[in-house]
Amino acid sequence: MPQYIVKRLLGLLPTLLLVGFLVFLFVHLLPGDPARLAAGPDANLETVDLVRKDLGLDRPVPQQFLRFVNGVLHWDFGTSIRTKRPVAQEIGDRFMPTCWLTVWSMLWSVLIGMTIGIVSAVWRNRWPDRLGMTLAVSGISFPAFALGMVLMQFFSVQLGWLPTVGDDTWRHYILPSLTLGAAVAAIMARFTRSSFVDILGEDFIRTARAKGLDERRVVIKHGLRNALIPVVTMMGLQFGFLLGGSIVVEKVFNWPGLGRLLVDAVDMRDYPVIQALVLLFSLEFILINLIVDVLYGLINPTIRYR
Amino acid sequence: MATLPASPPLLADEHVRTPWSEFWRKFKRQKIAMIAGAFVVLLVVVAIAAPWIAPFDAENFFDYDQLNARPNAKHWFGVDALGRDIFSRILMGARISLAAGFLSVAVGAIVGTLLGLIAGYKEGWWDRIIMRICDVLFAFPGILLAIGIVAILGGGMANVIVAVAVFSIPTFARLVRGNTLALKHLTFIEAARSLGASDRAIVFRHIFPGTISAVVVYFSLRIGTSIITAASLSFLGMGAQPPTPEWGAMLDAARAEMLTAPHGAIFPALAIFLTVLAFNLLGDGLRDALDPKIERR
Numbered sequence A: 001m002p003q004y005i006v007k008r009l010l011g012l013l014p015t016l017l018l019v020g021f022l023v024f025l026f027v028h029l030l031p032g033d034p035a036r037l038a039a040g041p042d043a044n045l046e047t048v049d050l051v052r053k054d055l056g057l058d059r060p061v062p063q064q065f066l067r068f069v070n071g072v073l074h075w076d077f078g079t080s081i082r083t084k085r086p087v088a089q090e091i092g093d094r095f096m097p098t099c100w101l102t103v104w105s106m107l108w109s110v111l112i113g114m115t116i117g118i119v120s121a122v123w124r125n126r127w128p129d130r131l132g133m134t135l136a137v138s139g140i141s142f143p144a145f146a147l148g149m150v151l152m153q154f155f156s157v158q159l160g161w162l163p164t165v166g167d168d169t170w171r172h173y174i175l176p177s178l179t180l181g182a183a184v185a186a187i188m189a190r191f192t193r194s195s196f197v198d199i200l201g202e203d204f205i206r207t208a209r210a211k212g213l214d215e216r217r218v219v220i221k222h223g224l225r226n227a228l229i230p231v232v233t234m235m236g237l238q239f240g241f242l243l244g245g246s247i248v249v250e251k252v253f254n255w256p257g258l259g260r261l262l263v264d265a266v267d268m269r270d271y272p273v274i275q276a277l278v279l280l281f282s283l284e285f286i287l288i289n290l291i292v293d294v295l296y297g298l299i300n301p302t303i304r305y306r
Numbered sequence B: 001m002a003t004l005p006a007s008p009p010l011l012a013d014e015h016v017r018t019p020w021s022e023f024w025r026k027f028k029r030q031k032i033a034m035i036a037g038a039f040v041v042l043l044v045v046v047a048i049a050a051p052w053i054a055p056f057d058a059e060n061f062f063d064y065d066q067l068n069a070r071p072n073a074k075h076w077f078g079v080d081a082l083g084r085d086i087f088s089r090i091l092m093g094a095r096i097s098l099a100a101g102f103l104s105v106a107v108g109a110i111v112g113t114l115l116g117l118i119a120g121y122k123e124g125w126w127d128r129i130i131m132r133i134c135d136v137l138f139a140f141p142g143i144l145l146a147i148g149i150v151a152i153l154g155g156g157m158a159n160v161i162v163a164v165a166v167f168s169i170p171t172f173a174r175l176v177r178g179n180t181l182a183l184k185h186l187t188f189i190e191a192a193r194s195l196g197a198s199d200r201a202i203v204f205r206h207i208f209p210g211t212i213s214a215v216v217v218y219f220s221l222r223i224g225t226s227i228i229t230a231a232s233l234s235f236l237g238m239g240a241q242p243p244t245p246e247w248g249a250m251l252d253a254a255r256a257e258m259l260t261a262p263h264g265a266i267f268p269a270l271a272i273f274l275t276v277l278a279f280n281l282l283g284d285g286l287r288d289a290l291d292p293k294i295e296r297r
Helices: A002-029 A034-039 A045-055 A061-073 A087-122 A127-141 A144-158 A171-200 A203-210 A215-252 A258-268 A271-299 B019-027 B031-053 B086-122 B124-138 B142-153 B157-183 B187-194 B199-235 B247-257 B263-290
Strands: none
Touching (some): A002 A061, A002 A271, A002 B124, A034 A045, A034 A271, A087 A127, A087 A171, A087 A258, A087 A271, A127 A171, A127 B199, A127 B263, A144 A171, A144 B199, A144 B263, A171 A215, A203 A215, A215 A258, A215 B142, A215 B199, A258 A271, A271 B142, B019 B263, B031 B086, B031 B263, B086 B199, B086 B247, B086 B263, B142 B157, B142 B199, B157 B199, B187 B199, B199 B247, B199 B263, B247 B263
16 A cells, blocks of 8 residues: 555656646746736836846746746745735645635535435435435536525525624634535535445345345445445545635635635736645645545455555 | 238338437437426527617616616616616626637537547557646646636636636546547447548547547536636636626626625526526436436436
8 A cells, every 4th residue: 555655656746747837837928027027017127137036037947947846845935926925924824714614615515415415316216316416406506606695695694693704713614615515515416326326236235135134234334335435536526626616715705715815816916826826726636636546445445556 | 722911011110210319219308408408599599699689788778777776677687786787787698608618618628529539549659648738737626727827818708718628628538538448449440440441530430429429418517617617717807807797797796785786696696507507407418318328217
């Protein structure tokens, strides 16, 4: 197993380098002169030249790339144009709210999604299935920002049960995490159902029933473990979806997280922040996929990694 | 000698079974998908005819007497904060959302399918390079890639379409590559090759048709996602700019008036929901009808 992890990590290197190179190129792809952007609209030519030297933009591109990689490895992403604070610090302040939001959403969506999926598979083509799958296809079709606005209007404004914006208490987490998790829960429900329906048709399930196990044991002990394998893979893929979705949800709930930081940065053309965030988001995504692959091996002992 | 009664001539099954008729036979049994398909057709008609059927000018008609008015006989879906007729704006918005969804997925599907065919058929270096590019595109969570592209190209609906198209490419490429790999070793491909068919003919006339059904299913499912992504970008202020009646942008604008005029948010939200729902249900139906492994259960 450790060998497998090392091998996978090494295999990631080319992808990481390419991602890093793309993110590095980002500054040069932006229309206009990055030095002028960094110096601000009122700066005179000399200041712009100074800033260009300071950022190393006067050197050849390969050297700039090495400088960029070196900076990233030392957790140095430059200075935010908007706030003049180090980007690493900006991100540090905003990291935890987004992290918790994503984790809570994942928990909701796994819990709700898998329950609906299993119930639908067990009572296939009966009313629990129809209800569950109607909910699921609606969840996929309802955009997160609209759902967030509806939930906020109903639970915060009209009923007054929950706070509207901010992240001060645990109650602030309920609506944003439900909003963010809804689509993923829907996808998980559909996926769990189809995975379960396949498994319940297998021979070993018939054997388990034939030897007189009660249905609950058949479903939970024999079905669940085997149906989980594709579901776990799906979970990993959906984490990327959550990371992306958090950008929209954070705007709706005015959440002080990375997503809103990114939206503000794009608005202000704050390219060091955009660069760092894009890199961070994709790093997270790649790492989560690696973790999922490893989990996959733990759940399914028939898969032997070499 | 007793004469045998003349047996009726043995007719070959009168009903010729083509892939198309097989598809139709399975598809029309699915009531929900049929309704969804009809709704999509209706949407397309509305989108095309919007400028003629919209009761008011979506951008330049201002009813100052009825700011934020609730739905009424004159304004079916009410009026927004600037006095514009929401019903007209929803109709015009259908044009934008459908065009954005369809164009971006079409571009993504064409480029992705070509890449997938090349990667799967040539294998070797082509395969490695193309799949590596897809891995890199996959390394960015969907909307993030789109935001990055919009940050480079600037806002606006055209750039949103490009951005959404780019992140549709890798999924189509992988899908088609997988199908191509499975098809290329089959006997009929070998037969075509031994008859002297060129690579191009083999890929486009023999392998490509085998991948179409998967591409069609994915296409319709993807349109829903793309409409949501495009609307999300507009909601974030990176897509359609005011006064364009784009549904996501309308929702963003309605946020400030949620207390006094919730209808300004409800109708665009419903419009997005029903449109995406229709495409998703249609896609599910297509998948069930086109996938030979699925017998109705």
